[in-house]
Amino acid sequence: MELVGRIEAVCIADGETFLTRDLDEIELKFGGMEGDRHFGLLAKAGVRQPMYKRGQEIMNRRQLSLVSVEELREIAERIGVPEVKGEWLGANLVVSGIPELTKLPMGLRFMLPSGAGIVLEGENEPCSGPGRIIAEHYGDKLLTKLFIQQAQQKRGLVGYVERPGLIRRGDLFRILR
Secondary structure, eight states: OEEEEEEEEEEEOOSSSSOOEEESEEEEETTEETTSTTOSSEEEOOTTOTTSOTTOEEEOOOSEEEEEHHHHHHHHHHHTOSOOOGGGGTOSEEEESOTTGGGSOTTOEEEOTTSOEEEEEEEOOOOHHHHHHHHHHHTOTHHHHHHHHHTTTTSOEEEEEEEOEEEETTOEEEEEO
């Protein structure tokens, strides 16, 4: 199986919140995007790793967050708003051409023209943080809960850098088994 898509946005969360801002390009490193809030080879166990004591060091398999334009549109339709932006969800990569990105199985390789590779680790489940951002943007508190309900299997994927290299807006990528 090989899928082909396009990088529509490259973003980094280098501020006080998980919100991301747009870049033209960035060098992916072992650990992700240097300066991003999820950068690093190691992470602290949290609510998503209940098998470990909270705060214990674990391998960071959540260095990058990816969403698709097609799924963002579908989330917006489901919750009745004009748009949902990738940066509101804390996405590092916004892609097009993969309409069911979130449903891809873990372990697939996301290959870039520079030779960089990302291993896809699975669904980035909807949570209240992005829901609150959407709710604040549209002035409707009910959107927080609605986002969590309606973004199931549409919120994108997380992954980690397997091979460093440059990633640019406009790059075509391949997803391989």
